Structures are given as C-alpha cells and as structure tokens.
Amino acid sequence: MRPYQITIKPGKERSIRQRxxxxxxxxxxxxxxxxxxGSCVNVQDTKGQFLARAYYNPKSxxxxxxxxxxxxxxxxxxxxxxxxxxxxxxxxxxxxxDNTMQRIVASExxxxxxxxxxxxxxxxxxxxxxxxxxxxxxxxxRAIEEVLQPQGLIERSDEAVxxxxxxxxxxxxxxxxxxxxxxxxxxxGLKLRFDPWSGHKTGFYLDQRNNRKLLESYAKDRxxxxxxxxxxxxxxxxxxxxxxxxxxxxxxxxxxxHAEANWRANGLDPSRHETLRADVFAHLRQLRDEGRSFDLIxxxxxxxxxxxAQLDRACRGYKDLNLLAxxxxxxxxxxxxxxxxxxxxxxxxxxxxxxxxxxxxADVQILHHLSQAEDHPVLLSFPESLxxxxxxxxxx
Ligand code: SAH
Numbered sequence: 001m002r003p004y005q006i007t008i009k010p011g012k013e014r015s016i017r018q019r020x021x022x023x024x025x026x027x028x029x030x031x032x033x034x035x036x037x038g039s040c041v042n043v044q045d046t047k048g049q050f051l052a053r054a055y056y057n058p059k060s061x062x063x064x065x066x067x068x069x070x071x072x073x074x075x076x077x078x079x080x081x082x083x084x085x086x087x088x089x090x091x092x093x094x095x096x097x098d099n100t101m102q103r104i105v106a107s108e109x110x111x112x113x114x115x116x117x118x119x120x121x122x123x124x125x126x127x128x129x130x131x132x133x134x135x136x137x138x139x140x141x142r143a144i145e146e147v148l149q150p151q152g153l154i155e156r157s158d159e160a161v162x163x164x165x166x167x168x169x170x171x172x173x174x175x176x177x178x179x180x181x182x183x184x185x186x187x188x189g190l191k192l193r194f195d196p197w198s199g200h201k202t203g204f205y206l207d208q209r210n211n212r213k214l215l216e217s218y219a220k221d222r223x224x225x226x227x228x229x230x231x232x233x234x235x236x237x238x239x240x241x242x243x244x245x246x247x248x249x250x251x252x253x254x255x256x257x258h259a260e261a262n263w264r265a266n267g268l269d270p271s272r273h274e275t276l277r278a279d280v281f282a283h284l285r286q287l288r289d290e291g292r293s294f295d296l297i298x299x300x301x302x303x304x305x306x307x308x309a310q311l312d313r314a315c316r317g318y319k320d321l322n323l324l325a326x327x328x329x330x331x332x333x334x335x336x337x338x339x340x341x342x343x344x345x346x347x348x349x350x351x352x353x354x355x356x357x358x359x360x361x362a363d364v365q366i367l368h369h370l371s372q373a374e375d376h377p378v379l380l381s382f383p384e385s386l387x388x389x390x391x392x393x394x395x396x
Contacts, residue, residue, distance in 0.1 A: 004032040004041040006056055006064060013045045016052055016066065019381040021108050023054060023064035031056065037166075038135035040075050055132025059166040065113035065132060075136050081143040083112050088147055091375050095119075098189040103206050103375040104148065109385040110377075117144060118202040121185045123176065124150040125202035128157045131165045141174060152176025156202050161306075171197070182258070184265070187233070188213050190240060191265040193258055194231045207372040207388050208233060208300065211336065214368060214392065215298065216241035218334050222295035225249070225287075225328075227280045227321075232259025234298045234336075239268040243296070248275045249283055284324035295333040297325045305341045314341060315352050322356035326364070326395065335393045338370070342387040349389045357393075368392035 008016065012027035029046060037059060043052040043066065053073050054064040067075055087110040094102050105117035107129070114130030124144055128134050134157075144153065153176065158169035182195040187209055196203030212233050219241030226235045229248035236259075238246050248259045256275040263273045276283065280301070299321050305314035318339060325335050339349045346369075357364040370390030372378075378386040 004035040004039050004056070005044055006031040006041050006054070007044050007046055008051065010046050013051055016043060019066075019069070021054075021066040021111075021113050021382055022062055022384075023066070025058070025061050025063040028063060031058065038131040040132075042071065055130070055135070057131040057165055060131070060164055062164070065108070065130065067111065067113060067132075075132065077136075077139040077142060080112070080136065080139050081146060083110065084117065084143050085147045087112075087117075094375055098186050099209075100185045101187060101204065101206055101209075103373075106376050106385070108382050109379040115140065116202065117148075118204075118206060119148060119150070120183050120196065120203065122151040123154070123183055123196065124148050124152070125154045125156055125196045127159060127202060128155070128170075129159055129161050129165070131167060134165075134167055145175075150175065152178065154178070154196050154202075156196070159201075173197070181261075188216075188237075190233075190236050190262075192231065192233060192236065192262055193265065195254070195258070198254065200230065205230060205233065205300075207340075207376045208338075209373045211338075211370050211373075211390060211392075212237040214370070215296070215336055218392075219243040219296060222334075224296045224298070225294040226298045227284070227325075228300045228302065229259055229275070229298075230255045230300075232256075232262045232275075234300070235259055235273065236262050236266050236268070238296065239263060239273060240266060244272065246273050247294075248273070249278055249280055250275075251277060251279060253277050281320065281324075284321070284328065288324055288327050293328050293330045293333075295330055297329055297333070297335050299325055299335070299337045300340075301338070303341045304339075305343050308343060311343060314344065315348070318344070318349070318352045319356050319359075322353050323359050326357050326360035326362045329362075329395050331395055333395050334367075335364075335395070336370070336390060337393065338388065338390040340388045342384055344389070346386075346389045350391065353391055353393070357395075363396040364393045365396065366391050366393055 007029045009029045041056045052066040053068040054066040056064045100121045114133035116127040153174040155172045184193040194204045216237040219238040224238045224243045224246040235246045235248045372388035
C-alpha cells in the first residue's frame, strides 16, 4: 500500500530540511484524503521529493510532527524501543545512588515528539501529549516496560495541551501499588517525597535539580523566602545549606504538606521552616507593606503564557513579581528568578527583570545564568525545547 502523504507548500520546506520537527497546518498544501487522524505520513515537497516521516492530526493547528528523516521508519514498537533505549543510555551516568530521578524522554528533544518519560527510582511516570503518540500507546507501554523494567508504571496523560489534539485526559496506574505517602526519591542526597498521582506534571519538577544545588551553596545563615515552593525542593536545599530560616509559600496545601514532611525527612530543624498557603502576588505585597525583608528569595512561578496573545500580560506578571522581590530583598541578598514560559526568550526575561530592578531603584548583578537540567536537553534544531530560564542575581 502506498504510504499516506502530506505535501508542503513551496518555500515552507526549509525548516523541515533543517530538522525542525513541527509542521503547522498553514504550511500544508495538501494531504491524502480519508486517512485516520494520527496516521504516519510521508512529508514531501510539491515536486514529490521525500522530506521526512511524521504523524498527522488535521484537528490540530500544529498538524504534523516529524519523528524520522528516513522513508522506511514507522512509529512502531521497534522504533519506540530503540529511541527510548538510546535516550536512557544517554542519561545512564546521571543515575547515582544519591540522584535517583531523571527525565528519560523529553519529547521533541529526544526525537519522540509528544512523549515524556520520567523515572523515579523503580517507578516510571509517562505522559502522552499528542494524537500521533496516543495511537501507539500500547507500543509505548511495552517499550517502556522492556527498556526500563519499572516496578511501578503510571500514565499521567492529563495535561491541558491534549485538548488541542482533541484528546481527553487519562490517568492510569498500569503496574504496581503506589505507597499511600507517595514516592520518596533522592536529589543530590536530599530525600524528596511527592505524589506522582495527584502532583503537578509527573509529580516533581526534575528540571530544577542543578539550580537547587546551586542555591544550597548560597544559603548559609540566610533568611530565605521560597515563592511557589511546591513540595519544597528549593526549601530543603536551602535548609541543608544552612539557611537560618525558610518560608515556603504556595497556593497548594497538599504541596506544602509534602514540603513540611520533606524538611523533617532530611533531619532539618522544624523551627527553621514555615509553610504558608497564600497567593504569592498578594503575600509579597503584604510582606513589603509590613516592612519585612529577606536575604535570599526564590521566584519559580508556573507557566504564565501558552500563546502569543498573552505575552504582554505575562511580562507584566513577571515584572510585578520581580519588582516586589527586589523591594523586600536586603542589600547583598540574592534573588533566584525563573520563567518556564517557552514563549519568553532569555533576552526578554532579562529585560523584564531589569525593568523590575530599575523600578525598585536597585543595582543588581547577574551571578549565574540558569537553565533546565541536562536530562531536559535542548535540541539545536528545535530552540523551543529551551523553556526554563533563570537569573541568579545579587542586589548591591
Ligand atoms: N519551585 C518548585 C516548582 C514550582 S511549580 C520546585 O522546585 O519544585 C509552581 C507552583 O506554584 C505550584 O506548586 C503551584 O501550586 C504554585 N502556584 C501557582 N500560582 C500560584 C500563586 N498565585 N500563588 C501561590 N502559589 C502558586
């Protein structure tokens, strides 16, 4: 049988030749009729020349995603297994007795668009984000089982982006019995507990691992404010680094309960940690109005923007947060400030943070440019895979 095909409009094939994996519906000249949504297709130019293999979802404006540049490849069990195995081998050196959690597959950056696989000790949690991947779900599960041999396997395909693909959310415990208190794993020796069933994403923010470690080295005798603390990863790192006191602020009580448990599990003095359930924006204002100040502040908000129309509003949000933080940061104090919104570039983020420092009348140095951990790699041909940007600043 002839493979299904999509033909790219003249002039739109350049990014495909440069191995950018996304094809928007506006770049498609025509497609084979009557093919089931999510099918694998040959991508060709108007002269009929083969460009790539992709899966196609006419319902999505991001209509096709490339998984191979070889005409023989199919998104089947053999390819999935080989890609997952290769991705795991590239990260094997990261798994250590004191570092038991890694992202194994980071979607496009590991040449498997729409698939996330995280490993937490003997457990694996995966997410399917696109229809093309959904169509091969059984093969994905078999490939994960064969390569990673997990004792427990959870599917957390409940991200909002699935709606754009016409998919319902799905959550399933596929293998194993999840302990009632969730999972507890190690990050640079810190014991961190979280809930892979009800927590955010696959349960934990693995991408901040190295930034937490850096923060630890600046925390000695500092009074720390950890905003958007989630399960207290930054809080515990600061505590182990010798912080005199840490205040963890988040809107989620279950996340803060984990943060408290994590603090204690690491043998840290409970009188040096406080959790507060509050809206960070309102609470920062309150702290400022009360004349409170801190030596080290972490700002790690959720993603503020998922389409370009929200960009201005998102920048105002980042500016407000950073302005308030600079206002309550003591002289000589540090601010670790992040944006995980892919649409905000590093340059733009730095400009926004500059605007905030300027409004606060503060001279500020950047000591470190921060990013996502190495198990969340950036594919050069796909700059969108760089999403986490951070600045570690000092107020003079
Ligand atoms: N820094 C964390 C990850 C932060 S994720 C870590 O290292 O693991 C973002 C967190 O912000 C989530 O826990 C979410 O509950 C919280 N959040 C989102 N909006 C908020 C708001 N307006 N005020 C307080 N917390 C908020």
